[in-house]
Amino acid sequence: QQIRIVVVSHGQAADPFWSVVKNGVDQAAKDMNVRVEYRAPETFDMVRMAQLIDAAVASRPNAIVVSIPDAKALERSITAAVKAGIPVVSMNSGSDVAEKLGVLVHVGQTEYEAGLGAGKRMKAAGVKNAICINQEVGNVALDLRCKGFFDGLGTKPNVIPVKIGDPTGIKNAVAAALQKDPTIDGVLTLGPTAAEPVLQAIEGKKLVFGTFDLSPAVLKALSEKKMAFAIDQQQWLQGYLPIVILANYVRYGLLPANNVILTGPGFVTPENAAQVIDLSKKGIR
Amino acid sequence: MTPLIELRKVSKYFGPVVSLKDIDMRVYAGEVHCLLGDNGAGKSTLIKALSGVHQPSEGQIYMEGQPVVFNSPRDALDKGIATVYQDLAMLPLMSISRNFFLGREPKKKVGPFTLYDAAFAAQVAREEMKKIGIDIRDPDQPVGTLSGGERQSVAIARAVYFGAKVLILDEPTSALGVKESAVVLKYIVQAKLRGLGVIFITHNVHHAWAVGDTFTVLNRGRSYGTFKKEEATREQLLQMMAGGEELEALAVELDLIAKKDPTTAAQIEHKAAEELHKPN
Amino acid sequence: MTPLIELRKVSKYFGPVVSLKDIDMRVYAGEVHCLLGDNGAGKSTLIKALSGVHQPSEGQIYMEGQPVVFNSPRDALDKGIATVYQDLAMLPLMSISRNFFLGREPKKKVGPFTLYDAAFAAQVAREEMKKIGIDIRDPDQPVGTLSGGERQSVAIARAVYFGAKVLILDEPTSALGVKESAVVLKYIVQAKLRGLGVIFITHNVHHAWAVGDTFTVLNRGRSYGTFKKEEATREQLLQMMAGGEELEALAVELDLIAKKDPTTAAQIEHKAAEELHKPN
């Protein structure tokens, strides 16, 4: 009987970040010769996520992988899985609560810390007044990135909400913000869907621009020095490792001793961008 | 005797359109008051003002001597005015019996709840329709599948059933067959004998003459005045309704047409012209 | 002579409803064929089958001797059949002139483009309406703001304007005043003299008698047969339309009502009964 693992994450299938996670999952499934089903709600929706986990439990898989953006909301479903004797590994978010919920291992990075790192980096670059572009207000993971960013920078929060499906709207909103307040000297985006339009909006302006997560265009901009940095959580690993860990756990009962495995934050800068470009095209970074 | 319902200098404007201007009218209990006039004369507008659909732009309505304002059709209904609208006010997707009782649902008490009494509604709708000469197949049938005349009959049966003091009928016989029309006229007489005031709009002189006691003629939003049946002959009424000169011109015209093609059409045409001239 | 249009054993079912059953009918060029019958007899269904709105469930339609199938109203229109529907087929939010030409827009060429000729449309609509006796205020006015009769006139004027071989009119005079009705009757005669076949549905015996050459009577979806004008008297026609016995019963009933309240109503009632009995 082939091992069957269900992955439930809070990020949509369409999101570039999460599509890399899924690529890692799929690769691990192939490498470990296990069957993996990946499930996610259409939007950031804890109710749906809890329901998906419940459905996963009902389908009696050998193991479950979850992300935990809101521990309270998912607590019941996750503990139910644990109680049912299904091994659970968490990924991406939830490092602080994983152990309490009975999760075996957490693979990921805390959003807040990553944001904090970005803020500190900008501060070091001399940024005094920055904006954070949020393409999905209400998604707690993105909220935390912005929050950490401004804490690290030590300035008052200034978040520009934009619509994820509207590149021109994003570009022009940033252009408008820069026009309104010319003292802005730093921009942080929370994903490549926002980063690419923003690249156009800041063309020819002297400011520090960083983003979360990679895409071919982001890496190209980095190597052309149009950007200062991109924060890479190496989310491929967040998909890959849990499957490997669980496959070995189910088969042989083996488990790493360290119950939090950090995959990031890693910073990609103009200096090391070139080597990542190829991987990014393959959907690994 | 105070009139059941009285209009004094009622006018109605729709933006730039003057639909009614300074209308005076009195309707007494136990009389059938016919409202006559060309198309677009303002008849429907007048009765809509009486049934609370429109509020008059100017002027005042009195009911049994008291000034009244009808804020809504429900208001008018509650004060005892039941109306058959020219555009019928029927819901095509709803069943006959539900349409019949819409807005005045029969109620039954079941424990603490007030329920819609569907069985009673179906029965009454069927009976009332039967009285008017229409044997409906199924009171649950949607009104949208009825023929024009059948639909009209539902509206009439409903108004007659609910009519309390005043019964208003806007061209109720226009879509009806000879037999059904006769039944409606009978209804009008019955209502009058029960002491209701009936306002009856029609384009058919015969119908008006058969049941009317009083006639008010509208023309382009203004009143030509009110006449008692005793004061006029049927021919005068026809003249008033049609504006005599025009009819004569028409007869001449028809003759001319007939002359153009004398071989086949002469007699028929002649007869037609005669026909048109004389009774209707 | 081959009939312009012929129906052989045409039936139409709507689910369980039998609307028409085995209808045979022949309409010749240059004749006015009146279709008579009670409400719900199936007259509208019959003409809808002729104008392509419904396809017959059984039977065949022939045009000038050839079997035809009308797949859509446009199809029928293209073959020269213009219809005034009982429910008018008017768009309330559209202007009079646009409604008038809907589906048959007047075109003008401007360079490579085929445009809608709005000026021409407005002018024709105004003129045709004037011919029928309605002086419209503004051809750009939405049809929804017209009175019932005015709306009917637009539909008639349109069909007459576009009528090529067959003109079908479903109760065109029902909402019209005396004057306007006369004009429509005149139109019917004109169309016939121009060699069109006219199918005319009405509940008004006078109108039918005035212009009709042939009469087909429907009853509950079946045909009572076709009669030439020469073969019948007006009274016979009335009997056929109304089903004599019922009318007599009604007269008796009206008398009874009158007796209940003899003081006020006796004469009026008597007269009404007479009225109903004799001409209509």
Add this chain to the structure above:
Amino acid sequence: MAVRTQDERLRPISLWQRLLLRPELGSIAGLVVVFGFFAIAAGGSGFLTWAGTRNYLEVAAQLGILAAAVALLMIGGEFDLSVGSMIGVAAVMMAILSHPDYGGLPISLSLVITLGFALLIGYFNGWLVLRTGLPSFIVTLAMMFILSGANIGFTKLITKLTIVSGLGDSLAKDPLSFLFTGAFLGLPAAVWWWLGVTLVLSWVLLRTPFGNWIFGAGGDPTAARNVGVPVRRVKITLFMLTAAAATVVAAIQVMGLGSANVLQGMGKELEAVAASVIGGCLLSGGYGSVIGAGIGALILAIVQQGIVYTNIDLDWFKVMVGGMILGAVILNNYLRKLSMQVRR
């Protein structure tokens, strides 16, 4: 049904055809097909187990509670696009009011306050639509923005985040929360709420004068007003009912999860409309069924949850959902037409 005299103008019609004429019964065919599909495709992996059944029933329940009210509103001729964000507002409001760090009220009290607020919003929606005569689509679209925007604004103002979590303890103390989170005969409270709401509203629609008015107000408001239906009152009541249903869903979610998020309920407005349409409601109003909306919700829930049990790749998930919805409505429609060609 009254005794029917046989009429030669009627061809015989079977009971089966009569049943299929009911607006909701066509959708049952869609349900059977969808269920059958998953029973075959995913029966082995737990879809047919009790846990699997409970899982999709719970999803159906929340959507169904909403859809029952939305269906009534649609039959009454109006739309409410703001009902999704109303869920979010109600959830966050309830959570903040009872959260130990902010309101600290007992959950039952905050439920009552939230319900009052929701009814107010519903009233305002209805008032605005009727007062201005604007289409409810655009008015409630604007309200959707306003509600979800205000939700973000206030929540960030109070909690600095867009999430309110950590209600667990205050919930456990309150006996009322059992009404929303408990279970009875093995089924979660939400399912019972769903059944209750559907039956009561269906009963209101079909058996009370008010139900008749709903059909009237939706079918042709002018005609209904002309015969004396208080159209304004009917419509405003329906808007309030819809907001109340959103609050019930929010209560079930908040008390079940112990946390609330400003995005909660997003998109539910379209799902509820879809459920109602699948269940036979006309978008133009005046026709439809509450039971049908419940079946529509069940179909959507089975599709959504059933896919989890199959091994269809997530990347193609939405294609499946869309295809299933389309298939269900087409089938439903086709069957209805087949059995009865009465209406044009």
Add this chain to the structure above:
Amino acid sequence: MAVRTQDERLRPISLWQRLLLRPELGSIAGLVVVFGFFAIAAGGSGFLTWAGTRNYLEVAAQLGILAAAVALLMIGGEFDLSVGSMIGVAAVMMAILSHPDYGGLPISLSLVITLGFALLIGYFNGWLVLRTGLPSFIVTLAMMFILSGANIGFTKLITKLTIVSGLGDSLAKDPLSFLFTGAFLGLPAAVWWWLGVTLVLSWVLLRTPFGNWIFGAGGDPTAARNVGVPVRRVKITLFMLTAAAATVVAAIQVMGLGSANVLQGMGKELEAVAASVIGGCLLSGGYGSVIGAGIGALILAIVQQGIVYTNIDLDWFKVMVGGMILGAVILNNYLRKLSMQVRR
């Protein structure tokens, strides 16, 4: 307009009132108010500058191109909820076809292929709606799921990502891309497209027989069919037009940005409907204006972009957008009623 004979049944009516009777002209009042608001609230911070103007015009242009087609479709009595995901599909398809790593086609060729595909989808939408007789709302809702789902599925299959970037070079080579990304008289190509599409479609609606058919097909399809309007053909054409408009918007975005992602266009369907309604289109069909839809798009764009120039905390962004939409439609509606109480 023909010469008018004076009629005693007409009260005098001013030219101003006549103008306000046009469906779109009420919305101009909304535009003036919204613009005025931002001119005052944000005039100092660059809203009124040329750059600021270009900024919101560009946003308005893309929405406006879509809204023009959507307005026609709405006047024709149908809805298309799938038009947002059609943008995403067209964008990604175009990008993949021209991307050096995948299709490698010149961008003009991939535009043509994509347009052909979009027209096919539009045709299918229309065919399905007319064939089944189902409301277009539910059919295109399902299509929205199917399209965006297939978009994710295929894109991941081909590129392993959900984003296709790095088109820059292949674009620069193609002269055609100037048509979508260039500028003329200081205004970006999108704005000229917007103007062109709006004028042409408005002209089609008001000055051609086909325009008359659109009104007819939307106002009362049965009546229109009865007088000979080819309702099927009209509606299918409109669905295809809408899909084509989505492709144009996608082309402008892809060529401007040099990249595409599967989420592109999400939510645009509702914005386009909102713009049309603000511009005076009736949701029930049969009435409306293309110019009005353009003004509606402009209002929405000004609100969206203008807020960034003000000092309002952007947490309240959506509240402002909703409030402004509501204000604009109410004002527009009120003015129209005030000036002319012709219709009930």
